[in-house]
Amino acid sequence: MTRTIVESKTKTAIIGFDQPFAVIGERINPTGRKKLALELEVGDFSTVEADAISQVAAGATILDINSGAVFANKMSEDPRYADNNFVEPPLMRELIKRVQAICDVPLCIDSSVPGALEEGLRAAEGRPLLNSVTGEEERLELVLPLVKKYNVPVVAISNDDTGISENPDVRFAVAKKIVERAADFGIPAHDIVVDPLVMPVGAMGTAGLQVFTLVRRLRDELGVNTTCGASNISFGLPNRHGINDAFLPMAMVAGMTSAIMNPVMLPINQKKIAAKKESIAAAGIILPEGLDDETFVSLFGMGSTQSKAGKEMEAIRAANFLMNNDPSGSAWIKFNKVPGDDAGGRGGRKRRRG
Secondary structure (H helix, E strand, O other): OOEEEEEOOOOEEEEEOOOOOEEEEEEEOOOOOHHHHHHHHOOOOHHHHHHHHHHHHHOOOEEEEEOOOOOHHHHHHOHHHHOHHHHHHHHHHHHHHHHHHHOOOOEEEEOOOHHHHHHHHHHOOOEOEEEEEEOOHHHHHHHHHHHHHHOOOEEEEOOEOOEOOOOHHHHHHHHHHHHHHHHHOOOOHHHEEEEOOOOOOOOOOOHHHHHHHHHHHHHHHHOOEEOOEHHHHHOOOOOHHHHHHHHHHHHHHHOOOEEEEOOEEOOOOHHHHHHHHHHHHHOOOOOOOOOOHHHHHHHOOOOOOOOEEOHHHHHHHHHHHHOOOOHHHHHHHHHHOOOOOOOOOOOOOOOOOO
């Protein structure tokens, strides 16, 4: 079986066909998170540290560290900050330093800037996953030597100089090209984790079927592990968690072995709670006195006031159990155990001794 080994100083994560599905936590990424980018610009890493802890608690086995921040305020003062090659290398180094200080899971170093990738490789303890290389010639020549030099596995994204093809055969050909070029550098196929690129099913009705077929080919013909941006499949649709919950187990059965995703169900904020209470009051419903916020949001199916493992994690754990990658269902039982239950479970009865 193909096994991709990713390590921290003290822990090992194995991505493989015979292993539990590997969850790569995606939240340490300032792209599209204006508040986080502003914090990083002033040297505030509190959200990064909180995201690292919450993702590991929710079940992430690897943490993705992305340094793609835009420092708009500094840019107006110093034009060098308009260049990602200037911003990202030192930021990547500091991000990894901060996360490693509080978490011991392996890391995935994520950047489009080669200098940031190398800074991450220098700072990371153990054997991180590098994210990423594409089929573009320039990218192959920049990234594959780093993969070889530091002896690390790499995510290979199935697009090249022509862009992202909607044809799955073209995406397979790009993946094959990357695997073959990596072999020229002495990089084995088990150190290549292919991202076949998941298209939104809302825009392309065959997107799910495409990726399942493509993942099977990647497993059977190239013998490589696979990953994806899991939430891409549901982009633009209502109830995205419902689509994701179905997609992930189906992808796992097809042979996908990991995903870059958010494992955390984010807490409900006070603004949403207040708005819900107003709508309930307008409908003439009287709530019990002293009803706390956590009970309230649970009662009305709003989620939780605390960061918890998301529904996608529940689907993944169930699929691991059903695919016999969770022997005896121990991880599933632990995940669903109600606090205060005894070892016999809810329906267990203690035997009286005579």
